[in-house]
Amino acid sequence: MNNLPNMRLTTQRQIILEELGKVTSHPTANEVYDMVRRRLPRIGLGTVYRNLELMADSGIILKLEVGGTQKRFDATTEPHYHIRCTSCGRVDDIAMEVQEHINKAAEKASNYVILGHHVEFSGICRACAERRNTNPLH
Amino acid sequence: MNNLPNMRLTTQRQIILEELGKVTSHPTANEVYDMVRRRLPRIGLGTVYRNLELMADSGIILKLEVGGTQKRFDATTEPHYHIRCTSCGRVDDIAMEVQEHINKAAEKASNYVILGHHVEFSGICRACAERRNTNPLH
DNA sequence: TTATGTGCAAAACATTTGCAGGAGT
DNA sequence: ACTCCTGCAAATGTTTTGCACATAA
Numbered sequence A, B: 001m002n003n004l005p006n007m008r009l010t011t012q013r014q015i016i017l018e019e020l021g022k023v024t025s026h027p028t029a030n031e032v033y034d035m036v037r038r039r040l041p042r043i044g045l046g047t048v049y050r051n052l053e054l055m056a057d058s059g060i061i062l063k064l065e066v067g068g069t070q071k072r073f074d075a076t077t078e079p080h081y082h083i084r085c086t087s088c089g090r091v092d093d094i095a096m097e098v099q100e101h102i103n104k105a106a107e108k109a110s111n112y113v114i115l116g117h118h119v120e121f122s123g124i125c126r127a128c129a130e131r132r133n134t135n136p137l138h
Numbered sequence C: 001t002t003a004t005g006t007g008c009a010a011a012a013c014a015t016t017t018g019c020a021g022g023a024g025t
Numbered sequence D: 001a002c003t004c005c006t007g008c009a010a011a012t013g014t015t016t017t018g019c020a021c022a023t024a025a
Helices: A011-022 A029-037 A045-058 A102-108 A126-134 B011-022 B029-037 B045-058 B102-108 B126-134
Strands: A062-064 A072-074 A081-085 A091-094 A113-124 B062-064 B072-074 B081-085 B091-094 B113-124
Touching: A011 A029, A011 A045, A029 A045, A045 A062, A102 A113, A102 B113, A113 A126, A113 B102, B011 B029, B011 B045, B029 B045, B045 B062, B102 B113, B113 B126
Parallel strands: A081 A113, B081 B113
Antiparallel strands: A062 A072, A081 A091, A113 B113, B062 B072, B081 B091
């Protein structure tokens, strides 16, 4: 959380933020790039990466380092948990209480100063469950 | 969890598993490569990747997809949580109870079939905390 | 003997960075 | 004006893969 003071309000930044706010799907940098490119065809992928990183640093958005190879971004900054489909990779928010109390247990069980925690559930999403029922292969 | 039937016991696999068992530090594939190379100088990095992946698939070891850019591997397969130092990136096991009950809450709060969950705490490790006390910069 | 596994090198991805020109303040 | 930012392309870092040879079963 820093940076805000001298961060310019550019068209690229506005649109990245708008597009990220439109979806609940936690897009990867490349997916954000595709979304933004529809409105700003000449934007560079580097600009998208730079700005997502910058916004995550400033606390305007959240950078998720969940399972899978790519990082994902989330316009919702209130603490919440995620669930990832092990079959298709999609990541959803999950509306359940944040277990603040486990931080104390972690403090006792480690030599660390605890800053927070994140829970990632894994499971099979509705669509993949149905696909498996229909098609017995896989 | 599959594959075990026709998986051959090669020297490379034995040594990878032994070296991973020696440490508690959740090494990256490249760190495992360095450890193994001291004993098998001609082993290829690809072999290390292939075997770590295969062993994780078979459930012999655990693949951690935690924060940071590289995947990490863990010889301990019993469910347990992890804590990552946001300053130096090291990842430790944390000896606290696994909160099985939150899976039920997640089942209710989502459209998913829940398979499990993982908790990753973030914090500052002892070494980094001391380094900061000594050196006020950073 | 023969299917699997290995070493090596190249390919495939994801992300970061240098730089010259462009745009917010 | 004076920084900061952008597009572009090249560089970097991580992981995967194709292939000819080697080896466990």
